Every structure is written in C-alpha cells, then in structure tokens.
Amino acid sequence: xxxxxxxxxxxxxxxxxxxxxxxxxxxxxxxxxxxxxxxxxxxxxxxxxxxxxxxxxxxxxxxxxxxxxxxxxxxxxxxxxxxxxxxxxxxxxxxxxxxxxxxxxxxxxxxxxxxxxxxxxxxxxxxxxxxxxxxxxxxxxxxxxxxxxxxxxxxxxxxxxxxxxxxxxxxxxxxxxxxxxxxxxxxxxxxxxxxxxxxxxxxxxxxxxxxxxxxxxxxxxxxxxxxxxxxxxxxxxxxxxxxxxxxxxxxxxxxxxxxxxxxxxxxxxxxxxxxxxxxxxxxxxxxxxxxxxxxxxxxxxxxxxxxxxxxxxxxxxxxxxxxxxxxxxxxxxxxxxxxxxxx
Ligand SMILES: Cc1ncc(COP(=O)(O)O)c(C=O)c1O
Numbered sequence: 564x565x566x567x568x569x570x571x572x573x574x575x576x577x578x579x580x581x582x583x584x585x586x587x588x589x590x591x592x593x594x595x596x597x598x599x600x601x602x603x604x605x606x607x608x609x610x611x612x613x614x615x616x617x618x619x620x621x622x623x624x625x626x627x628x629x630x631x632x633x634x635x636x637x638x639x640x641x642x643x644x645x646x647x648x649x650x651x652x653x654x655x656x657x658x659x660x661x662x663x664x665x666x667x668x669x670x671x672x673x674x675x676x677x678x679x680x681x682x683x684x685x686x687x688x689x690x691x692x693x694x695x696x697x698x699x700x701x702x703x704x705x706x707x708x709x710x711x712x713x714x715x716x717x718x719x720x721x722x723x724x725x726x727x728x729x730x731x732x733x734x735x736x737x738x739x740x741x742x743x744x745x746x747x748x749x750x751x752x753x754x755x756x757x758x759x760x761x762x763x764x765x766x767x768x769x770x771x772x773x774x775x776x777x778x779x780x781x782x783x784x785x786x787x788x789x790x791x792x793x794x795x796x797x798x799x800x801x802x803x804x805x806x807x808x809x810x811x812x813x814x815x816x817x818x819x820x821x822x823x824x825x826x827x828x829x830x831x832x833x834x835x836x837x838x839x840x841x842x843x844x845x846x847x848x849x850x851x852x853x854x855x856x857x858x859x860x861x862x863x864x865x866x867x868x869x870x871x872x873x874x875x876x877x878x879x880x881x882x883x884x885x886x887x888x889x890x891x892x893x894x895x896x897x898x899x900x901x902x903x904x905x906x
Contacts, residue, residue: 564675566667569617573813577869583711583849585742585771586890590816592809593772596768600805601735609801615810615836618779622764628783633798634738635765635778636665641794642761642766642780643669644735653701657729659693661712661878663737666705675702675826681879684759686713686843690721704729707737709744712875712886714845716744717772719753726757734760734901735784740847743824749781761790766846768819770810777803785812797872827889834899838906849888851875858883864905870898 567642571581579586593705611631619626632638646668647654656670657678679698681687692846697704705723708717726734734757741747741764747753748762761782777799780790810817831850842852854861862874862885873886889895 566671568668569647574871575891577871578897580874580888581871583768583888585768585772586894587771587820589771590813592758592812592813593806594807596805597802598628604801608779608797609804611804614804614807615768617811622812624781626789629699630780630787630794632778632780634776635763635899638763638778638780639665640669641790642733642735643673643794645789647673647735653700655700656703657696657701658705661881662707686715688717688721690724697729701729703733703735705735709740709846712851713843714847714849714851719803723897726760729748730759734761735763737763739765740768742821743848744846748854754782758786762784762870766807770815772810775803775806777807782828790886823891824865826890827895830892830895831889840886849886851884851886858885861905865901868901870901
C-alpha cells in the first residue's frame, strides 16, 4: 500500500472552507511587518533569535524546548526522520485513523511500516486498542488533539497511557487545532514526565499564516535537540520570521478570530439540526457532518455555487461525510444558505 498526501484542487475563487484555513486573513500587523523587510534581509539567511524568543514567550515555554519549522508539515517530517533514522527494516509508525495524511506519508516515505488503529464507535479514542498495537518495533505514535477530521479531543489520561506504553518511541501530539479548544499539553507536567512526547503546533490556523508556512515542535530539550540535529537549518523563511512576532502581539485579532470560530461552530450545529443533518460537535475550526450516500454529490453541488468543503467520504468511518471549516461567522452563514439551496 502506498501512502501519500492527497492534494486537493485549490479553487481560484469562491469561499474556501475545505482546508481549515483562517477565513479572515492574517492580522494587518503582519502585512505592516512584511512591508518593512529590506532587500538585504531577503538576500540573507534569516536570524532566528527574535522569533524564537517571541514564540517561547507566546507559548510559555523555553527557547531550548522548541524547534521552529516550515509549517507543522516540516515538524512531522523531521519527527519521522528522527524516529526512523536508525530503522533496520522493522520500524513502525502507528496512526489513529481517520487522520491527517502526512503522518502515514512521512512514516512510509522513511521506510516505516504504517500501523492503522481505527477510532471507535462515534469516533471514540481507541486507547486500549492503540496500547495493544504498541510493540518493540514502534518508533513513533501519531496523535491529533483535537482530531482532524472529527474535531474530537483525546482525554489527557489516554495520552499518558500511550506515552507510558510507548516510552521507547516518539509520541507526536499534533495540536494544530488546539487554539480553538483552549487546552494544550505545553506547560503540562506530562511533557516533563515523558520526554518521548512532543507537541506540534501550527500558526496557519488561528494566526492565519498558512501561506507563509510557520510551525513549531515543543518538547523536552534533549528530544528537541535530536530533532534539531536533522532539521534543515533554515526551514523557517525570513518572511515567516518577520511575520510571527507581530502576529503574536496582536492579541485582539487572535481573540476575535478564536471567538468567530466558536460562534461559527454553534451556527453550524444549529443549521445542521434545522436541516436534519447528522454532525459531530467539534473542538476545532471545522465541523464534520454526514450526508450518507449524498456526500460527494453535495460537495460538488456546493462547489458549483462557489462554496468549497472537503469530502472525507473515503476516510475510515467517515462514509458520506463532509468537513466544513468554521471561520468568520458571515462565511458560515453563506455556507448554510448554499447548503440549504442544494439540499
Ligand atoms: C492535523 C494537522 N496537522 C498539521 C497540519 C499542517 O500544518 P501546516 O500548515 O503548519 O504545515 C494540518 C493542516 O491542515 C493539520 O490538519
């Protein structure tokens, strides 16, 4: 079986609710900072001191506990490289499915065997089956909290159980959507007690920096040093390094956007209920809804009206499901009007 990232068509116009992007755009302070970049700064390799300090302060962690990456995608790749570099052919990466494609793609690309553990009924986290799947060959366990595409969070004690059972492996907790739930493992004693656990974060979502590519991996300084050893030295580009500190300083924008997402989720729940559509409450900036056999047809009818959502019908357990980004409330209302017309 081959695993690869499923590239979705990128529409040139319309309402993009298919990639969990920030639908408002980044903070205006980011654009101001980018305008001040000089020709020399573009010509030189970036200096990371200021952006490392700003990120550490924003995430309430220490500079030696973090590695800045070219989007969280690069953090996933680097963690896979560290986990599988000494692979003698038997290394395994465990993925709880449905999941973000990059975990299996990177595990597979680096010669690891992908072990899939499906979520339980109603997308319940399969802690016992996951622990049973851990073997001496396990090199990395991929967790997403909250999960993409279901939006469900993982109970903290389940992460502790996995971290303990896989103490010989890296446990990668992808917190790409944690801004929208308001809970994180960063600063949690779990990270101090389990040096094998690392947390991945992206600034693509709540900060609206997806196009500039900005992510970070946080963990025990010794584990992060292992990642730093194989990470490209200039993964974060100079525009990202310039954009992040002003994005972090603009707390009003961040708070406003996180609140828009929270309101949009409620608007979606109410809309789906009114239309008789099954959905799952989400801790992230998207909601998964089931349209039975009509999922793909509804996605293309919506696209015909310029509203792009993600068809997740082919994901395990997600038959007939579409994933809709919850962003600016006005955009969510436009989606619901289009859905109503299509239904
Ligand atoms: C669960 C998860 N992890 C990581 C990423 C990638 O983040 P980035 O854009 O920072 O590479 C995404 C993007 O959608 C995601 O859904």
